[in-house]
Amino acid sequence: MTNDDDDYPDPSPEELGIGALFEEAPEPFHDLVAPPPDAMEELLPLMPQRTAAPQTWVVTVADAKFHWYDLIAGFPEVPDIRDPVGRHLRRMQFDLEATSEKRLIYFAVNRPRVRFDTTRSTSWGFFSLKLTVPLLVGPEEKKESLTIELExxxxxxxxxxxxxxTDRFITLxxxxxxxxxxxxxxxxxxxxQLNYxxxxxxxxxxxxxxxxLARARLTxxxxxxxxxxxxxxxxxLIQRFNVEVMSDDGDPAEMEVNQNPVAxxxxxxxxxxxxxxxxxRYFEGPEMHGRSDKEADIRKQRLRDVQAANNLQNFRIDLRLEESGKYHDLYSRHAGVSRSHIxxxxxxxxxxxxxxxxDKAKP
Known part of the structure; x- marks a missing residue:
């Protein structure tokens, strides 16, 4: 005996109204491939003028900000901006949407699960604005508490x-x-006291x-x-970098001829x-988190091209921030924990x- 439902095929993504999510979209690394010559002809007068002297770069973090990705994953409804939490979510959405127009670096990072415990009550300190809030920590939901002093x-x-x-938000x-x-x-x-x-x-x-990235649709x-x-x-963790170029010919980006937007x-x-x-390479190691061989080849060629075009000898990346807390204790399977990755x-x-x-030894 067969089930009558087997005679009916599953609805297509288009019928469910989500077909657009599965449209062919270029992988992010395709931006590393040089555009065809025809597309560059009208831009040739605006192309940057290079210098010949060897270059050394010093790369530092100008600013950095964390966004909680779980809040945008799963295609949530449009936030209600009349609600304080909705306004918070919308601001985060605006911030993330703005990054798609900029050349910033992001790290997708994990921390152990932490939630507010809505089954217990908050409490105030005597004659102060010290507020103690209950927490549930980790997948086992260990009971903890946190005391914060409000201003x-x-x-x-x-x-x-x-x-x-609520489990994810506190509203004051x-x-x-x-x-x-x-x-x-x-x-x-x-x-x-949570030293994660x-x-x-x-x-x-x-x-x-x-x-x-802002719509949680980056595969x-x-x-x-x-x-x-x-x-x-x-x-x-989204970071904006400053790149200082040291060269006998100076920084090409500071030349007057290179002040147009294209250059x-x-x-x-x-x-x-x-x-x-x-x-x-530093955080993901040689396997690059399962990235394809095609991506690896494209990145290698891009590095060769940039090295030759800029006569790049070497460079230093300094991920330190002047004002950073525990969240900036970064590590991966290939990089030991530090707040001072250089x-x-x-x-x-x-x-x-x-x-x-x-890292410098602590005194």
Missing amino acids: VPFAATLKKPSVVL NWGGLIEALSIHDVLQQYEN KTEVQYVGQTKDPLGR PVQRVHQKFSEDNDMLL ADMLLKDRIDVVECALI IDCTIADGNVIITRVP
Whole structure:
């Protein structure tokens, strides 16, 4: 006896209204491939002018920000901006959408799962704004608590806010102002005893006309999220870099002839492409988290081209931040934990050769 339902095929993605999610889209690394000559003809007068002297680069972090990826994964509904949490989510969405127009580096990172415990109550300290909030930590939901000392915002009309907890957000109503903070915002902004490290799983570049990272539709990041999401929270650490060029001929990006947008972007692209490849090699190791052989070959050729075009001898990447907390204790399966990752790099036949600079010993 057969089931009558077997006579009816499963609905197609188009019938379900999600066909667009499965359309062919270029992999992010295809941006590394040079455009065809025909597409470059009208841009030739705007192409950057290069210098001949050898170059050495020093790469430092200008700023960095974490975004909680789990909040945008799974194609959530459009946030309600009349709600404090909805406004928080919309701001994060705007921030991430803006990165698709910029050449920034992102790390997909994991931290152990942490939630607010809504079954227990918050408590206030005597005659103070010290608020103790209950937590559930890890997949086993171990009971913990965190005490934070609040500061009265300028727009507040109450001396002490009313508090509402959900598993992921705390909302503080100060009368004239309502603040919504995620659990990861709280853990970053306030001192706490949870000494967890941040594990880098994947490295990428935000520049993407399709804006897939902000919509949780970037396939390699989706794979990482699916693999590690059961016991961990996943965040995106997005960093903007400064690249100082040391050369007897100066920095080509500072030449007057290279001040047009096309030349400036091509020079910046050279630098961020190299930084991305070096950080992939450093954090992901030789296997590059299952990236294809095609991607590896394209990246090698891109490194050869940039090295030749810029006469690049070597470069240093310094991931230190002046004001950084525990969330910046980064590590991976191939890089030991540190808040001060500094690597010296050279390029040999399209491969990045990495030498980690040892951390300074604590006094």
